[in-house]
Amino acid sequence: MTVIISVCLLSLPVALKPNVSWSFLDVVFTAVSAVSVTGLTVVSTPDTFSVTGIFILLFILQFGGIGIMTLGTFVWLVLGKKIGLKERQLIMTDQNQSHLSGLVKLMRQILVIILIIEAIGTIILGTYFLSYFPTWQEAYLQGLFASVSATTNAGFDITGESLIPFAHDYFVQTINIILLTLGAIGFPVLIECKDYILHKKQNNRRFRFTLYTKLTTITFFALMILGTIAILALEVNHFFQDKSWHESFFYAFFQSSSTRNGGLATMDVSDFSEPTLIILCVLMFIGASPSSVGGGVRTTTFAINLLFLFAFARGYKNVRIFKRELHEDDVRKSLVVTVIAVFLCFLATVILTRTESFSLIEILFEVCSAFGTTGLSMGITADLSSIGKIVITLLMFIGRIGILSFIFLINKGDVETNYHYPKERVILG
Amino acid sequence: MTVIISVCLLSLPVALKPNVSWSFLDVVFTAVSAVSVTGLTVVSTPDTFSVTGIFILLFILQFGGIGIMTLGTFVWLVLGKKIGLKERQLIMTDQNQSHLSGLVKLMRQILVIILIIEAIGTIILGTYFLSYFPTWQEAYLQGLFASVSATTNAGFDITGESLIPFAHDYFVQTINIILLTLGAIGFPVLIECKDYILHKKQNNRRFRFTLYTKLTTITFFALMILGTIAILALEVNHFFQDKSWHESFFYAFFQSSSTRNGGLATMDVSDFSEPTLIILCVLMFIGASPSSVGGGVRTTTFAINLLFLFAFARGYKNVRIFKRELHEDDVRKSLVVTVIAVFLCFLATVILTRTESFSLIEILFEVCSAFGTTGLSMGITADLSSIGKIVITLLMFIGRIGILSFIFLINKGDVETNYHYPKERVILG
Ligand SMILES: [K+]
Ligand SMILES: [K+]
Numbered sequence: 001m002t003v004i005i006s007v008c009l010l011s012l013p014v015a016l017k018p019n020v021s022w023s024f025l026d027v028v029f030t031a032v033s034a035v036s037v038t039g040l041t042v043v044s045t046p047d048t049f050s051v052t053g054i055f056i057l058l059f060i061l062q063f064g065g066i067g068i069m070t071l072g073t074f075v076w077l078v079l080g081k082k083i084g085l086k087e088r089q090l091i092m093t094d095q096n097q098s099h100l101s102g103l104v105k106l107m108r109q110i111l112v113i114i115l116i117i118e119a120i121g122t123i124i125l126g127t128y129f130l131s132y133f134p135t136w137q138e139a140y141l142q143g144l145f146a147s148v149s150a151t152t153n154a155g156f157d158i159t160g161e162s163l164i165p166f167a168h169d170y171f172v173q174t175i176n177i178i179l180l181t182l183g184a185i186g187f188p189v190l191i192e193c194k195d196y197i198l199h200k201k202q203n204n205r206r207f208r209f210t211l212y213t214k215l216t217t218i219t220f221f222a223l224m225i226l227g228t229i230a231i232l233a234l235e236v237n238h239f240f241q242d243k244s245w246h247e248s249f250f251y252a253f254f255q256s257s258s259t260r261n262g263g264l265a266t267m268d269v270s271d272f273s274e275p276t277l278i279i280l281c282v283l284m285f286i287g288a289s290p291s292s293v294g295g296g297v298r299t300t301t302f303a304i305n306l307l308f309l310f311a312f313a314r315g316y317k318n319v320r321i322f323k324r325e326l327h328e329d330d331v332r333k334s335l336v337v338t339v340i341a342v343f344l345c346f347l348a349t350v351i352l353t354r355t356e357s358f359s360l361i362e363i364l365f366e367v368c369s370a371f372g373t374t375g376l377s378m379g380i381t382a383d384l385s386s387i388g389k390i391v392i393t394l395l396m397f398i399g400r401i402g403i404l405s406f407i408f409l410i411n412k413g414d415v416e417t418n419y420h421y422p423k424e425r426v427i428l429g
Numbered sequence: 430m431t432v433i434i435s436v437c438l439l440s441l442p443v444a445l446k447p448n449v450s451w452s453f454l455d456v457v458f459t460a461v462s463a464v465s466v467t468g469l470t471v472v473s474t475p476d477t478f479s480v481t482g483i484f485i486l487l488f489i490l491q492f493g494g495i496g497i498m499t500l501g502t503f504v505w506l507v508l509g510k511k512i513g514l515k516e517r518q519l520i521m522t523d524q525n526q527s528h529l530s531g532l533v534k535l536m537r538q539i540l541v542i543i544l545i546i547e548a549i550g551t552i553i554l555g556t557y558f559l560s561y562f563p564t565w566q567e568a569y570l571q572g573l574f575a576s577v578s579a580t581t582n583a584g585f586d587i588t589g590e591s592l593i594p595f596a597h598d599y600f601v602q603t604i605n606i607i608l609l610t611l612g613a614i615g616f617p618v619l620i621e622c623k624d625y626i627l628h629k630k631q632n633n634r635r636f637r638f639t640l641y642t643k644l645t646t647i648t649f650f651a652l653m654i655l656g657t658i659a660i661l662a663l664e665v666n667h668f669f670q671d672k673s674w675h676e677s678f679f680y681a682f683f684q685s686s687s688t689r690n691g692g693l694a695t696m697d698v699s700d701f702s703e704p705t706l707i708i709l710c711v712l713m714f715i716g717a718s719p720s721s722v723g724g725g726v727r728t729t730t731f732a733i734n735l736l737f738l739f740a741f742a743r744g745y746k747n748v749r750i751f752k753r754e755l756h757e758d759d760v761r762k763s764l765v766v767t768v769i770a771v772f773l774c775f776l777a778t779v780i781l782t783r784t785e786s787f788s789l790i791e792i793l794f795e796v797c798s799a800f801g802t803t804g805l806s807m808g809i810t811a812d813l814s815s816i817g818k819i820v821i822t823l824l825m826f827i828g829r830i831g832i833l834s835f836i837f838l839i840n841k842g843d844v845e846t847n848y849h850y851p852k853e854r855v856i857l858g
Contacts, residue, residue, distance in 0.1 A: 234783065274782040274789060282775070305768065312765045335764050336741045339734065342771070346711070353703040354663065360703065360789040 025389055032393045035064040036400030037293055039155020039263040039375025040366075040392065042382045046158045054141075054158060058148050065152030065293040066114060068400055069187050070107050110187055114151060121147030121179050128171065146172075150179035153293045155263025155375030163254075167266040168247070173254050180262035185220055186289035189213050211324045212300065216289045219299040220260065227256030227283050234276045259283035261294030263375025269365075270378040277361050277378070284372035285345065287399075295373030295399035297341045304334040337403045344398065345371050348391050355387045356380070370395035454818055461822045464493040465829030466722055468584020468692040468804025469795075469821065471811045475587045480570075483587060487577050494581030494722040495543060497829055498616050499536045539616055543580060550576030550608050557600065575601075579608035582722045584692025584804030592683075596695040597676070602683050609691035614649055615718035618642050640753045641729065645718045648728040649689065656685030656712050663705045688712035690723030692804025699791075699807040706790050706807075713801035714774065716828075724802030724828035726770045733763040766832045773827065774800050777820050784816045785809070799824035 026042050033040050034057060049057060126143025133139040142158065149156050159165055166172040182190070192213045231252035232240070240248040254266045259280055269280065287296015304319070308331050311319045319326040345367050352363045362378045369376045370392045384392065455471050462469050463486060478486060555572025562568040571587065578585050588594055595601040611619070621642045660681040661669070669677040683695045688709055698709065716725015733748070737760050740748045748755040774796050781792045791807045798805045799821045813821065 275779045278775075278779050278782060309765060309768060312761060332741060335768075336738060338768075339738060346707075350704045350707050353707060360793075364789075 025386055029389050029393050031060070032396050033375070034060040034154070034156070035067070036295065036373050036396045037061055037065050037068065037152050037154040037375075038295070038370060038373040038396045038399070039149075039153075040370060040377055040381045040396065041156070042384070042389065045156055049158075051141075054145065057156065058145060061148055061152050061154045061156065062114070064400075065154065065183065066107065066110050068293050068295075069110050069114075069291060109191075113187070113190060114183075117179065117182050118144075118147050118151045121151060121175065124175055125172065128175075146176070147179060150176045150262065150264065151183045151293075153180055153183045153261040153263065153288065153373075157264065162265045164266060164268070167251075170246075170250055173250055173266060176262070176264060177254065177257045180257060180260065180264070181220075184261040184288035184292045184294045186216055186292040188291055189217055189289065211322055211326075214322055215303050216299050219303040220289055223283060223286060223299065223302075224253075224257050224260060227259060227279065228252045230279050231256055231272070231276055234279070235272060238273045239271050239276075255280070256283065258376065259372075259374060261288040261292070261296070261372065261374055263369070263373075265376060268379070269376055270362075274361055277365055280376070281364055281368040284368040284374040284376065285341070287372040287374070290402075295396075295402065296371065297338055297403070301334040301337050304331055305338055308335070340403050341371065344395070344403075348395055351391055352388055355385050355391075358383075366392060367395060371399045373399040454815055458818050458822050460489070461825050461829075462804070463489040463583070463585070464496070465724065465802050465825045466490055466493050466497065466581050466583040466804075467724070467799060467802040467825045467828070468578075469799060469806055469810045469825070470585070471813070471818065474585055478587075483570075483574065486585065487574060490577055490581050490583040490585065491543075493829075494583065494612065495536065495539050497722050497724075498539050498543075498720060538620075542616070542619060543612075546608065546611050547573075547576050547580045550580060550604065553604055554601065557604075575605070576608060579605045579691065579693065580612045580722075582609055582612045582690040582692065582717065582802075586693065591694045593695060593697070596680075599675075599679055602679055602695060605691070605693060606683065606686045609686060609689065609693070610649075613690040613717035613721045613723045615645060615721040617720055618646055618718065640751055640755075643751055644732050645728050648732040649718055652712060652715060652728065652731075653682075653686050653689060656688060656708065657681045659708050660685055660701075660705055663708070664701060667702045668700050668705075684709070685712065687805065688801075688803060690717040690721070690725070690801065690803055692798070692802075694805060697808070698794075698805055703790055706794055709805070710793055710797040713797040713803040713805065714770070716801040716803070719831075724825075724831065725800065726767055726832070730763040730766050733760055734767055737764070769832050770800065773824070773832075777824055780820055781817055784814050784820075787812075795821060796824060800828045802828040 029040075029042050032038075045054075045057070122140070122144045124143075125146050126140035129139035129143050130136060133142060145156075145158050148154070155162075157163070163173065163176065188210075192209060196209070228249075229252075232248060235252070236248070240251070243251070251267055254264075255269065255272075258264050260283070269277070272280070285296055286302045287298055288294020289299045290301075304326060307319045307321055307326065311317075318328075319331055348367045348371075349360075349364055352358075352367065353360060356363060358380050362380050365376070365378050366380055366384075368374070373396055381392070458469075458471050461467075474483075474486070551569070551573045553572075554575050555569035558568035558572050558575075559565060562571060574585075574587050577583070584591075586592070592602065592605065617639075621638060625638070657678075658681075661677060664681070665677070669680070672680070680696055683693075684698065684701075687693050689712075698706070701709070714725055715731045716727055717723020718728045719730075733755060736748045736750055736755065740746075747757075748760055777796045777800075778789075778793055781787075781796065782789060785792060787809050791809050794805070794807050795809055795813075797803070802825055810821070
């Protein structure tokens with residue numbers, strides 16, 4: 001639905017610059033890329049869109065980002081019938097409310113939070129851009145676009161070359177990383193942080209963060225930091241050879257943060273060596289936190305898989321963390337999501353190696369970027385064949401909805417069986 | 430231990446042809462490759478080894494193959510304390526026997542079965558080779574080596590170019606596929622088939638194959654057939670373009686069977702296109718059946734992962750197949766093994782992309798081949814750097830022992846906990 005409206009809007013002649021035309025497949029690709037806030041582009045945004053077109057694009061990004069966040073939170077809410085009171089309070093839905101009015105209320109909340117973040121971002125970036133651009137109109141337009149694109153983790157740009165012009169402007173990069181993080185860390189975490197601040201003002205009793213918030217936040221920042229370290233270590237004798245320590249650090253830190261879902265880049269990522277690119281692929285595949293604007297298998301899924309492995313290696317049957325036990329259903333779901341995601345990306349890679357003439361790493365990078373709705377690219381997007389564009393479009397779409405929501409939509413819930421077959425062991429190793 | 434003895438044996442000057450010398454790392458590589466019956470080689474076997482050397486190599490392959498089979502079966506036997514009576518009877522160990530005498534008995538049984546298969550293979554191939562080679566000595570030496578190499582799925586050859594000389598000899602290929610299958614299908618399956626035949630002679634009561642045998646055998650042949658179809662479909666316009674249907678079929682069928690663990694090839698696999706190579710990587714990664722001479726994550730592990738996914742998608746909490754339920758411990762173990770294996774191969778790939786200058790597909794192929802102890806290669810083995818050789822050696826070693834046996838060796842068994850933390854749900858999607 002949203003995709004169809006976006007296709008129509010982007011097809012309007014008023015959205016384009018004079019004398020620019022594009023194929024229907026390109027329109028669909030751009031629409032899906034925008035709605036899923038992926039940021040992969042087959043055409044150059046500033047060369048194709050008029051100012052009206054840019055505002056239409058901004059509107060779609062805004063709507064797409066909020067849509068994803070709402071969908072994620074809503075699915076969790078509906079599943080939440082089986083979830084405890086504490087978590088339900090987190091998103092402050094009245095238990096007597098119907099789902100629909102709850103949904104509307106939720107969307108309004110998300111919209112308000114996102115708009116506040118974007119407004120602050122626009123003011124800071126727009127004001128700062130006054131020194132970069134000739135007129136104040138252009139500075140604030142750039143500021144607005146950059147702020148929305150960063151907060152919704154859209155990865156679109158109207159500079160024509162992502163954040164490469166700001167490769168040495170650490171202020172712009174820091175603001176962008178903060179906006180990207182706020183968008184990708186997940187709505188429940190933001191709400192809980194708000195609660196924490198309110199709580200602290202009111203009284204001094206200890207506030208307990210939910211297991212979810214602890215787990216996702218730690219994973220989020222751990223990936224960011226480990227990613228930075230990995231990039232620094234792998235590129236120290238390669239891309240960073242002739243760079244100063246602060247240049248190296250910001251290149252590594254920004255690109256690592258960007259894989260959490262932003263998709264913005266301060267450099268041409270294909271300048272990285274192959275080991276670094278593979279690490280980036282995995283980081284993009286993991287993606288953002290749940291109920292955020294981002295895609296991928298999600299930070300919690302990844303963390304639970306890891307915890308499950310450690311618990312198994314130590315001989316525990318239950319997965320424990322922060323003096324809590326994870327529900328076995330959650331562990332099972334995490335594993336299923338990961339396996340399906342690996343399979344999807346594998347399938348897409350096989351198809352693309354067949355239809356495209358790019359190297360394997362370029363294809364793998366594009367696939368992980370699309371599935372994670374990250375939007376980084378080694379520069380092959382515009383040259384994909386029609387089949388390649390369709391495959392990437394589908395991946396962005398699935399990455400947007402999320403595999404878990406997808407399973408939830410087709411799944412009628414647990415089948416209760418009151419009969420059992422005899423159990424039989426099998427040899428594994 | 431076995432590796433050390435093999436290194437010593439292979440270092441003997443008598444093992445080498447005159448005027449041939451090799452580095453210590455190459456000796457270790459070849460020893461591990463032989464003991465783990467992988468078949469990756471850094472030196473050409475016929476150019477390096479004297480006839481004595483070839484017999485030493487045969488001895489190591491023999492011992493290595495039986496060692497792997499025994500280890501796999503033994504671990505399962507020890508774990509079998511928790512396993513039902515039926516399965517225990519399968520390997521006919523007296524419940525009063527100590528583990529050690531059981532182990533000796535088991536090894537003798539395995540040795541007898543393998544030797545019978547190899548003897549039959551040698552007679553058939555040797556006699557047939559009389560028309561290929563000038564003297565009967567050479568014909569039977571080639572027959573013996575081919576038979577042992579195929580049965581133990583070793584993948585070594587003394588033709589200097591695997592089975593490429595027999596690319597159009599469908600008889601040799603068929604015999605090889607049968608020997609490879611007998612070696613890779615797993616000891617318990619062979620024993621059970623023997624029981625089935627004995628049982629049928631004696632009376633007419635229905636014989637029930639164990640769940641394990643059904644599962645592993647079906648998966649084994651399904652992978653072989655699906656692999657063949659995939660190769661045919663992907664190469665029909667490429668490598669098979671100018672080939673007849675029977676040539677195409679045998680190329681596809683042999684190479685698909687070879688990934689189950691043989692590692693022999695009737696062609697240069699690098700002639701395949703990239704999508705086919707990726708499929709082969711996955712097939713090698715899955716590997717052979719448990720308690721066989723092969724490596725990889727094993728067919729049962731793969732099958733259980735798939736069954737788990739389907740059960741989950743349909744909303745069942747228990748994994749059912751053939752009117753039996755799988756034990757949840759087995760499901761958990763399968764998932765753990767797969768995740769660890771993926772991680773290991775990923776890590777190895779990242780290291781090799783850093784240290785080697787080969788393309789990603791060549792490295793990935795080598796890594797999957799080593800982990801699956803398959804021994805197919807796109808021809809880069811001999812040109813690996815020292816670090817590359819060490820990484821591949823380690824992978825072959827882990828692939829040989831098997832991840833599950835490895836976990837079993839370091840794991841003190843399930844930790845019984847009589848306290849529980851409160852359960853808390855988290856958001857995943
Ligand atoms: K993005
Ligand atoms: K092999």
